Amino acid sequence: MAVRMKDRYLNEITPALIQKFNYSTVMQVPKVEKIVINMGVGEAVSNSKVLDTAVEDLQKIAGQKPVVTKSKKAIAGFKLRENMPIGVKVTLRGERMYHFLDKLFNVSLPRVRDFRGISNKAFDGRGNYTLGLKEQLIFPEIEYDKIDKVRGMDIVIVTTAKSDEEARELLTQLGAPFVK
Structure with a gap:
């Protein structure tokens, strides 16, 4: 599955982007560098x-196994002390990254209730895209009966694109279901 997306990137998307943006070398073509998935778990303070x-x-x-993130400073209002574990994150690169991207665009996102497409406005100005999900149930690996609580997550797709326009075109070619 992952190989399919990488092959498509190398054989179809790269030439199309070179033609559209008039790049002089293949190295100028934007590519997906990594995907960071972050899940903030505020309840971890008490439990x-x-x-x-x-x-x-x-x-x-x-x-792949996620790393536990810890708080940077104490916040009394949230009963939070410094270095308390408050979330988990994982960084995907290479083969696993393409596999996850393929699964996200083709399987998981269409399973979201009332899904009309992902926002065009979630680019950061440097060619990176951030997507927030409200529940982990949209992924086929998660069984509905076995979860204790519905948790959301942030997914950041980091690209080597210089502008949002280039990144949007790259993700569209990869199959990102943007709102029309």
């Missing part, structure tokens, strides 16, 4: 077992 299930869920979704 540390919640973090274990979040790690388990993210591991099933991403196919």
Whole structure:
């Protein structure tokens, strides 16, 4: 599945982008560098077992073990101390990245309720795209009966594109279901 998307990138998308943006070398063509999936688990402050299930869920979704993120500073209003575990994140590169991207665009996003497409406005000005999901149930690896709580996550697609226009074209060619 992942090889299919990478082959398409190399054989179809790269020549199309070279033609559209008039690049002089293949090295100028934007590509997906990495995907970072972050899951903030605020309840971990009072219940540390919640973090274990979040790690388990993210591991099933991403196919690799996530790292536990810790708080940088204490916030009394949230009963949060410095270096307390409050989330999990995973960085995907290479083969796993293409596999996840393929699964996200073709399987998971169409399973979102009332899905009309992803926003065109979530680019950061440097060619990176951020997507927020409200529930982990859209991924086929997560079984509805086995989850304790519905958790959302942030997915950041980091590209080597210089502008948002180039990144949008790259993701559209890869099959991102943008709102028409």
